[in-house]
Amino acid sequence: MLSSLNTLLPWVSIFIAMVIQETAIPSASWDILRPDMVIIGLFYWRMYRPDLCGPILAFSTGLLLDIISTTPLGLNALSKTVLVLLIGRHGKVFRALDFIVLLPIIAILVIIDETIQWIWIVTTSGYHFRWDILIGRPVATMIVMPLMVRVLIFLHRSWLEAR
């Protein structure tokens, strides 16, 4: 029973990351440098525990993000699902890389996520977005990633590997 609950750790950790990202951080001062912690979570878990982090988790997380952030319903769900599939496809390669190389990769993933959303928004609603936030988000994600990955490694080892 406990071990089956442990398998929910990716869900719980990504959910908490999403709550922090969407509700705690976005004050005026953090507006531009707002990290995408959900992508970090999905990246980590999809790389190291692909069995626990699949398209359903990405889709659910994205859908919840759409609800919370009032973006078009399904937009984050789509982009996050695509990202997870992309990470899964290159997971073995990513795992073999040095951590420092993963930093630009996470930035590229954030840019891909933004690009998918940007294309949709532009085609349906026109040019209503802020470039500074679009640029700031990959940078902030790279800055936050070492800390967050350290926390995820700790949770991973203490809750999943130890039992």
Add this chain to the structure above:
Amino acid sequence: MDYFLVLFKEYRHSIVAAATIIISLLLLLSVRPGTRSPGFVEDVALDVVGGIQDVIQSPVGVYQDFSKRIVQLQEMDLENQRFRQELKTLRPLGTQVIELEMENQRLRQLLEMSIEPKLRSLGARVVGDTSTAFANVLLINIGRSHGSRINASVLVPEGVVGRVVQAGTSTSLVLTLLDLNSRVPALVQRSRVKGIIAGFNGQSLTMEYVSKDADVRVGDQILTSGIAGSFPKGLVIGTIKEVQEGDIGLFRRLLVQPSVDFDRVEEVRLLIPGQGYQPSERSKPFRTTKAP
């Protein structure tokens, strides 16, 4: 059926991936942005997220309050410094305002003085006190070019200051009643006893040539008599403060307290006699306003 089950197991990941992408696209295409009304699922999601947010944000809130307080204190400190600077600037300004108000009051009193119609009046400011131990003289800022002339009476609302003894082009010299050389014909208002008011470079005046049997009392008011002098009749000089009886001679000496505080004279009024004017014409007492 088994075939499909096997097929699903074999391509499970791909099917799930495709399904999620298709559902996402369907959602995007079916729900128009801004038109969806919050449903039960969305309400629950927001409540859950909101609840967690409260827990997460509680230390954040404390920190934010603390930060705000620090910022407020810094702002208060800056504001305090700014106010101190402003106060330094405003303090002399306040003094200046009081000074102007007092000057205004004095000038109003000067203007309210009733002047004999045949006399021309000129306002002047005392610009210097050239008094020495042996002379009591004031310098005023009007001269011949303004109409000042020798022997013009110089007054303030409280009474006589003196007379012009020297008139330059733009300044004049006023010999005050306190000066040793000042002599003004005067009379006691109550008993009409006449005498000469003389200065002795002190803070008081003396009234000379008052006969020993004259009716004079301490407190009697002394006015100009208008006889043989430049002063119109009836201007206030002061009050008797002491009657000095001498053993020898025909006269007694009266010590008179001048009504004017000569140390505080700042603005004065000059009375310039017109053509055909006789100083003794004036019959009414001059003083119309009370000293402040």
